[in-house]
Amino acid sequence: MRELDRRAIQERGIPGEVLMEAAGKACVQAVRELLPGERTGRVLVVCGRGNNGGDGLVAARHLHQGGCAVEVFLLGDPVALRGDAALNRDRWQGLGQPIRSVRAAADLPAESIASADVVVDAIFGTGLDKPVRGLESEIIRALNAAGRPVVAADLPSGVSADTGAILGEAVRARLTVTFGHLKPGLLFYPGAALAGAVRVADIGLPPLEWSNSPRTWLMEETDLAAAIRPRPADAHKGMFGHLMVLAGSEFMPGAAALCCKAALRAGAGLCTLIAPEPVLQRVLCGAVEYTGAKLLDFETLQQQCRGKQALVVGPGLGQESATTERVQRAAREIDVPALFDADGLNLLAGHLDRLLEAHAPRIVTPHPGEAARLLSCSAAEVQADRLAAARRLAVRTGAVTVLKGARTVVADPAGEAFVCPAGNPGMASGGTGDVLSGIIGGLLAQGHPAPEAARLGVYLHALAGDRAAEVRGQRGLVAGDLLEFLPLVLRDVERSVPRG
Known part of the structure; x- marks a missing residue:
């Protein structure tokens, strides 16, 4: 974001003063949403020493001119402000309004916080890259303890703009106004x-395309509608692809069943489960929509996939020695688009070159533990920066990477990443990952x-989980519920697609 600020000022000729004015005005609108009655009241603005503090001073000026009783506290010496922040200090003081300097926690009285209808957090912006300590830490704790509604300018102070990590202490906001881009x-x-409701305010920054950093996008339902392909009136099953699924083992046959059912629910024309005979006997006795093929050697597997449109490898597969060879050879040699999940990934740890050497597209769908195994790091390191971990794994494998979890990330080897905003904690149960693999595999099979x-x-899976949670609640949600609600999600998407 600092790069975009710089380019807006230097290349677009937008003065920093103008950007700061727009940012402060955006905060004013958010504050008024939280004020009682006639949208006036007591507002406490807590500023830092940088440009984020300048945004707060702009907000204070406009709130004061709009009839609010505003108190401004600055962590440090107001004389030390520079640039546009200093300009807005002078404008505030030019109205005869004081800036109270906070050099110790006691300089911000508890009664000033408690009596505020709304607090504006303008302490730290996107430039924070080290833990919050000392005075700032004490002030943030005091704001959180008071429990007053907080509007955060750009993001809650103490939150990493890049990862969402808490850097020491962080403000808990009711509403965050972020500037330019999410x-x-x-x-x-x-x-x-900690962000509460989030509003994105256009303050005149350039588009993200101006940034040299890898681009990150938020998935939207319009993306689904744009990619849905209407089915012709004379459609037949051969038009929607045949998915092969290498999955299931003695103690995990259900994973194979969930995956196959999900592929068909996602619209695949045909699905065949490849598994050992005992697994086929258990799974197929309850299956009426998909077929089975006996798992023999790799050459037979290769033949079984010939002429098919896609392959899923891994759900409930197990890690027997014979399975290892099949999976590692499949990663490199099977010439259809293929997805690797669960044990299909575990058996590739230390052998990611097999994916890099493939001649057909590959997708990997690890949860944080599996991603850590593939990247030779800890799950905590993966979770600390999910975007970076997904991008790193995409580069190492040459595969589209789906890093599962809260805010699933889809990254490609070129560095572009998409974040899914949907989904809920009820989906944290066994089998939902198998359903996801089947959905993606079914879409691959359809071309x-x-x-x-x-x-x-990823997005359809998350929306199906949300629909299921709306009807049945999050607690007790099971993977099979997603299968039931997925067609309803697809129906709604298809209805939103213009037909001409």
């Missing part, structure tokens, strides 16, 4: 839990390119 730190936890299939599959 920050990753407002999407990923724990930062997302969607791997990046598109991954994005669509």
